Amino acid sequence: MSQAAASSIELRTSPHLRSPKTVDVIMRNVVYALLPICAFAVWNFGISALALIVVCTGVAVLTEHVYCVFAKKPTTVGDWSVVITGILVALILPPALPLWMAAVTSFISVALGKIFFGGLGYNVFNPALVGRAFSQVAFTLPMTTWTPAQLPGRFFEFIPTSLTIPFLEPGSLQGWLSSVAPDGWTGATPLQLMKSEQTGTEVSQLLFGSVAGSTGETAAVLILVCGLYLVVRKMMNWRITFSILVTAALFSWLFYVIDPSQYPDPVFMLGAGSLMLGAVFMATDMVSSPETRLGVWVYGVFIGVMVVVIRLFGGLPEGVMYAILLGNAVSPLISRVTQPKTYGAVRKNRKQAKEGV
Amino acid sequence: MSSTAHTFRPLSIFRKSFSHGIHPAENKHYTEHKPIERLPFPSELYVLLSQHAGKPAVPLVKPGQEVVRGEPVARADGFVSAPLHAPATGVVKRIDLVPTSKGPRKEALVIQVYPGETQEVLYGQDRDIDAMSKQELIQAVQDSGLVGLGGAAFPTHVKLSPPEGHVIDTVLINGCECEPYLTTDQRLMIDQAADLIEGTKILMKILGAPRAIIGTEDNKIASAEAIKKVLPADGTITVQVVRTKYPQGAEKMLAKALVNREIPSGQYPSSVGLAVFNVATTVELGQLLPKGQGVIERVVTITGPGVDKPGNYIVPIGTPLRFIMKKLGYEGSAKHLITGGPMMGDTVSSLDVPITKGCGGFLVLTPQQFEENTLSERFPCISCGSCVDACPMHLNPAQLGKLAAKRMYLDMDKYHLFDCFECGCCSYVCPAGIPLVQYFRVSKKMNREMKAASP
Numbered sequence: 001m002s003q004a005a006a007s008s009i010e011l012r013t014s015p016h017l018r019s020p021k022t023v024d025v026i027m028r029n030v031v032y033a034l035l036p037i038c039a040f041a042v043w044n045f046g047i048s049a050l051a052l053i054v055v056c057t058g059v060a061v062l063t064e065h066v067y068c069v070f071a072k073k074p075t076t077v078g079d080w081s082v083v084i085t086g087i088l089v090a091l092i093l094p095p096a097l098p099l100w101m102a103a104v105t106s107f108i109s110v111a112l113g114k115i116f117f118g119g120l121g122y123n124v125f126n127p128a129l130v131g132r133a134f135s136q137v138a139f140t141l142p143m144t145t146w147t148p149a150q151l152p153g154r155f156f157e158f159i160p161t162s163l164t165i166p167f168l169e170p171g172s173l174q175g176w177l178s179s180v181a182p183d184g185w186t187g188a189t190p191l192q193l194m195k196s197e198q199t200g201t202e203v204s205q206l207l208f209g210s211v212a213g214s215t216g217e218t219a220a221v222l223i224l225v226c227g228l229y230l231v232v233r234k235m236m237n238w239r240i241t242f243s244i245l246v247t248a249a250l251f252s253w254l255f256y257v258i259d260p261s262q263y264p265d266p267v268f269m270l271g272a273g274s275l276m277l278g279a280v281f282m283a284t285d286m287v288s289s290p291e292t293r294l295g296v297w298v299y300g301v302f303i304g305v306m307v308v309v310i311r312l313f314g315g316l317p318e319g320v321m322y323a324i325l326l327g328n329a330v331s332p333l334i335s336r337v338t339q340p341k342t343y344g345a346v347r348k349n350r351k352q353a354k355e356g357v
Numbered sequence: 358m359s360s361t362a363h364t365f366r367p368l369s370i371f372r373k374s375f376s377h378g379i380h381p382a383e384n385k386h387y388t389e390h391k392p393i394e395r396l397p398f399p400s401e402l403y404v405l406l407s408q409h410a411g412k413p414a415v416p417l418v419k420p421g422q423e424v425v426r427g428e429p430v431a432r433a434d435g436f437v438s439a440p441l442h443a444p445a446t447g448v449v450k451r452i453d454l455v456p457t458s459k460g461p462r463k464e465a466l467v468i469q470v471y472p473g474e475t476q477e478v479l480y481g482q483d484r485d486i487d488a489m490s491k492q493e494l495i496q497a498v499q500d501s502g503l504v505g506l507g508g509a510a511f512p513t514h515v516k517l518s519p520p521e522g523h524v525i526d527t528v529l530i531n532g533c534e535c536e537p538y539l540t541t542d543q544r545l546m547i548d549q550a551a552d553l554i555e556g557t558k559i560l561m562k563i564l565g566a567p568r569a570i571i572g573t574e575d576n577k578i579a580s581a582e583a584i585k586k587v588l589p590a591d592g593t594i595t596v597q598v599v600r601t602k603y604p605q606g607a608e609k610m611l612a613k614a615l616v617n618r619e620i621p622s623g624q625y626p627s628s629v630g631l632a633v634f635n636v637a638t639t640v641e642l643g644q645l646l647p648k649g650q651g652v653i654e655r656v657v658t659i660t661g662p663g664v665d666k667p668g669n670y671i672v673p674i675g676t677p678l679r680f681i682m683k684k685l686g687y688e689g690s691a692k693h694l695i696t697g698g699p700m701m702g703d704t705v706s707s708l709d710v711p712i713t714k715g716c717g718g719f720l721v722l723t724p725q726q727f728e729e730n731t732l733s734e735r736f737p738c739i740s741c742g743s744c745v746d747a748c749p750m751h752l753n754p755a756q757l758g759k760l761a762a763k764r765m766y767l768d769m770d771k772y773h774l775f776d777c778f779e780c781g782c783c784s785y786v787c788p789a790g791i792p793l794v795q796y797f798r799v800s801k802k803m804n805r806e807m808k809a810a811s812p
């Protein structure tokens with residue numbers, strides 16, 4: 001059935017009604033939901049964050065558009081999905097990352113994470129995370145250099161490394177930090193503090209985001225509220241978010257009960273790092289998550305467990321990115337083994353179905 | 358199409374239903390408060406010989422012959438077939454090919470209606486239902502030419518003879534009318550509640566069923582109330598109000614909601630002790646059988662924003678659509694007409710198609726609405742799972758759609774292609790605008806052809 005043949009008869013057959021929720025409408029609403037988080041990021045980290053968001057989004061959109069021009073097909077930027085990718089890339093990068101590195105990350109996200117697989121609907125992984133995984137390896141040091149939130153001069157002055165000349169390594173931030181950072185600044189995120197020194201962070205700080213971390217991942221409560229908007233408008237699968245968060249909380253609570261001095265409490269687990277952003281906006285990417293009801297729960301639980309395992313027992317302080325990428329990788333498999341049970345299925349059919357999968 | 362917002366019914370969540378399904382805008386407000394009215398007779402009627410499932414009827418009359426309203430004009434050809442009765446007093450002019458809503462032209466009796474005739478039904482004789490045996494009743498039902506008036510047009514008497522070994526313990530009367538816009542059944546339940554009960558009793562008697570449940574949705578509370586007033590005191594017939602959700606009116610969904618039974622794939626409702634009849638059919642049965650008359654007219658909802666005088670009208674079988682639309686002040690073409698509801702109905706090929714027994718409504722959309730709803734932009738499947746969550750049969754339309762696009766028609770059996778009853782929920786919700794139902798129709802055809810080619 002060629003597309004042309006299908007669309008020429010499609011005009012005349014039922015159903016004659018369509019839900020107004022089309023792909024572009026959904027994607028545009030996700031962008032709306034991300035905007036408050038962007039605003040908070042700018043308030044938290046200043047003009048460096050603003051520049052980061054603008055650059056990442058611009059590069060992402062441009063990459064897709066230019067590709068479409070070269071591939072001689074109508075541009076697909078109108079479906080808004082690439083805007084989401086651009087914004088998400090910015091939100092998961094450190095605020096002090098040189099802008100040129102951010103641009104590369106954004107380019108890789110769209111080119112390798114999305115276009116390479118065949119564009120929207122075919123990407124196996126969440127494109128933003130593909131870019132970030134690439135940069136984690138390519139730019140290890142700048143990707144793990146953190147700056148304090150809410151510095152006094154943040155609205156007037158770039159973090160010096162932001163403006164590094166393209167293709168040069170950024171200079172050290174030590175000198176600048178020692179002059180602007182508050183006393184006791186260690187250059188570590190709450191997760192790193194926990195990993196290396198078993199020190200917790202004030203809960204209110206975690207929930208409201210005035211901590212060091214990636215540009216848009218710090219304000220757990222705000223992210224949750226923005227996600228709620230999408231849930232209410234039925235444009236996001238809350239089951240994924242819910243299952244990830246509940247699994248991560250329960251699983252980490254288990255360890256916390258065993259040894260509170262060694263392991264963080266569940267609230268810390270949920271509030272710190274990019275778990276909230278990941279669970280609300282990245283694991284829920286429709287394309288790279290399973291499409292079946294049961295599959296979605298399995299996927300969420302899987303990611304929740306992986307996050308805790310990597311955070312507590314892996315070599316890295318943060319595991320959300322890898323947990324979601326792993327979840328993406330197994331999601332087709334999950335879909336396949338969780339096919340819905342058909343209404344009125346008779347035995348024979350069920351057996352056939354099993355043979356089929 | 359969001360001309361009206363959804364009615365908010367918080368209590369709905371406590372009502373019974375099936376799982377999955379969708380909530381399109383109901384749009385019943387055009388006609389739900391309009392009592393059933395009679396339209397005048399046209400000058401010519403086109404009575405199709407094949408307006409039921411099964412073999413076409415065989416004409417009993419010749420061109421030039423006079424017929425009296427209600428007189429049999431064609432006989433059933435075998436068991437799965439139904440006779441026809443003259444919808445008006447007049448003269449048979451010829452037997453001709455006329456357009457049908459599905460497209461191909463089919464044979465019809467062309468009857469010229471005598472003008473000025475009172476058009477009283479003189480044919481038929483009163484019967485004492487209580488004194489009749491089961492076999493006599495079934496024969497009487499066939500003689501009345503009654504078929505499923507909900508749309509399928511399956512001869513009713515066939516359903517009344519369930520396969521050997523199937524015992525019917527419950528008769529379900531389907532008053533859900535879940536398609537947006539349509540209000541035929543809704544009005545019938547109010548305006549002819551007594552006939553509905555009479556019909557239900559006859560069905561119970563024939564099938565030997567001890568109880569019957571009339572199911573309707575909670576957007577039709579007035580209908581439920583109207584029926585409750587005339588329910589028999591012995592409690593054998595009850596009314597149940599279920600959640601308003603599409604496609605609640607599908608047989609399988611109704612069985613699930615009312616008595617929590619699943620009709621196994623590929624089997625009849627009788628295999629789980631059920632027999633399901635539509636409200637319009639049951640009303641007609643209750644009205645005709647005691648009088649020994651045949652089906653000569655039906656209630657048709659003509660509705661939608663594109664027509665000036667929407668309403669529920671009694672129309673003689675065979676009335677050309679053009680005549681009705683003109684009476685209602687519609688000047689446009691057939692292009693924006695849909696026969697049946699917007700979810701499962703077909704577009705109309707021509708205004709010359711006649712009304713048949715199975716046709717319960719015409720929906721007239723504005724050209725703009727048509728554009729909005731059919732020319733939706735197409736995106737690739739984004740695996741959102743909306744279709745999976747909407748499919749009342751719990752299929753995986755996304756997966757089926759992918760296989761169809763790859764022309765892997767035979768592989769679609771594994772995903773229960775033939776359990777799909779083309780309700781349209783998946784296409785409705787798909788944000789990518791993929792014409793899933795369209796794919797499945799083609800796939801079923803291809804699948805059958807491929808199987809026939811290589812046994």
Ligand code: SF4
Nearest residue numbers: 748777779780781783
């Ligand atoms: S049309 Fe078929 S596949 Fe689609 S929702 Fe209805 S039953 Fe399911």
Ligand code: SF4
Nearest residue numbers: 738739741742744787
């Ligand atoms: S609703 Fe459409 S886009 Fe979503 S999974 Fe189904 S086919 Fe794909």
